[in-house]
Amino acid sequence: MVPDEISTDTHIHEVGEFYELLTAQLESAYGKRNPQWVRGEIAKVYEKGHVYIDLVDAGSSPSDARRPMLGTHCWQGPWGSLKRKLSEDGITLKEGMVVNFLGYVDVYAPQGKIGFTIMQVDVEGLLGDAAKRRADLIKKLHAEGVVDANKQTVVPPVPLRVGLVASPGTEGYSDFTGQLLNSGYGFEITLVKTAVQGDTAPPQIVSAIQALDAHGVDIICLVRGGGSKGDLSCFDDERIARAIGASSTPVFTGIGHTGDESIADIVAHTRAITPTKLGEEIAALVSGWHQRRVIIPAQRIMVGTAEVLDEATEYLAERRRTMIFAVRDRLRAERRHLGSVRQQLLMQSRHFMTSASQLIVSTKQLLSAYDPKKRMAQGWSVTTNASGQVVKSLSDVAVGENVRVLVSDGSFESTVNKKDGNS
């Protein structure tokens, strides 16, 4: 049954013919020559050489059976270059992302589908979204104390037991381990292999950090060489940030190139700009300790020992010299003293002898002055009584007593006739 108002004179199309008509109309309006921007939320991504992305209106409910859906796709050739560009900017198209695609309509008659071929992706818009999500995450991690948590852990002074989260065979792995192995110190590296890019990396890295933390190492190093922003974007994963924050072992990062800073870097205890630099810094930690605690003390001991020995040698030489001079001086002084005493004694003896001689002479002179013979020669005489005593007083003689009188040339006897006293 045909409604009255619709003309029935028109040509009746075959299905294929109708699709050709439709395709021509649509391509004329929305074809390659007149591409359109379409904005939508990614509901599903399927990639196998080509990429297929189902877009729905942003914020629409999946339970809404009537919500419009646009099946978009990008063929392998253009998708390869588009994907590389996105990857360089750190963008991976995922479900839930709101994107702006430039493309054209594409009718696929065998399945009766109207699709959309992607020509271009609005990267700047995506970058703005990604940057905002990243900034929000960092803010949240700060607020929860996750950013500072691992920084509170203490790095052992000699971190020789290194837990390594990396992908062996990569440049970053070789650069990092090369620094440690060539340092000359006995680093003990415990490796937990993980993917270091892509969706599988975050859960593996989280498990590796947890395993190494439980295993007991001095530090955990998260290492990844340079790459595109997309390659490194897994290190912005919140799960990794939280695993680092929860680790009781200090986590060091050496991720990407100079200038790259992942959220893992922000949350880590210590961040180096490259794996090579991280290896250098860890080797420098050990080297610094070795310098401070072994080499410098050893040098001080050597210098100190030489100083003590030199001082002791000089001390003994000085004491020996001092003793020799002291004894020599003492003996000289004693000799001088004895000489002085001897001189003094000699002088005193001479003086004494002189004095004695003079005394003898004067005494002799005095004695000679009193010589009785000299007096007798002058007329003096000595009278002795009958008893032989020298008569000094009238009482020494009696009248009629015979006395002897000595004179200078002999003696004679005499008789006392009378005694007259001095009146």
Place this chain on the structure above:
Amino acid sequence: MTKNMDWNEAATELNAIVESFDEGEVSVDDLFVKLERATAIIESLEARLDATKAKVEELAPRIAQVANDE
């Protein structure tokens, strides 16, 4: 007797002897006794110093190896 004294004790006694000479306190009778004692102390200390130097000579290359390991 000096064998039982440590370096500081011996040095203190030696210094006291030298000081007594400096201050002229040594009589001629004591001089020989003090000189003999000072000589014994000096020889004992020198022997000890020589022994220490010999040990240091033995250890020095080993610690030098550590000190020069830069």
